[in-house]
Amino acid sequence: MAVRAQAKYVRVTPRKAREVVDLIRGKSVPDARDTLFFANRGAAKVVAKVLDSAVANAENNNGLSADELVVKEARVDEGPTLKRWQFRALGRVNRIRKRTSHITVAVEQREVRS
Numbered sequence: 478m479a480v481r482a483q484a485k486y487v488r489v490t491p492r493k494a495r496e497v498v499d500l501i502r503g504k505s506v507p508d509a510r511d512t513l514f515f516a517n518r519g520a521a522k523v524v525a526k527v528l529d530s531a532v533a534n535a536e537n538n539n540g541l542s543a544d545e546l547v548v549k550e551a552r553v554d555e556g557p558t559l560k561r562w563q564f565r566a567l568g569r570v571n572r573i574r575k576r577t578s579h580i581t582v583a584v585e586q587r588e589v590r591s
Contacts, residue, residue: 481583482531494520550583
């Protein structure tokens with residue numbers, strides 16, 4: 478059974494957050510935490526918080542152990558875009574798009590192979 482956590486309206490570009498999420502998909506939780514700690518990306522801190530929240534949900538609500546969990550699903554969906562304007566010379570204007578993301582991480586217990 479998958480346990481998930483979600484962070485919505487995060488002020489991180491979805492494209493940049495997907496680069497971080499792709500690093501942890503399918504890994505065990507301790508390996509994913511190590512990967513996020515050493516990832517040289519700003520979105521890694523937000524993804525780490527969502528991962529920790531999913532692990533806490535699994536421990537508190539379902540009684541699972543954190544060391545036996547695997548990242549089953551990790552995805553980044555695009556949220557609403559804030560549109561801002563930057564004024565330029567000769568009465569012109571540039572549009573600035575401040576993009577947001579919805580980050581979802583789901584963890585499940587590792588299957589025991591015998």
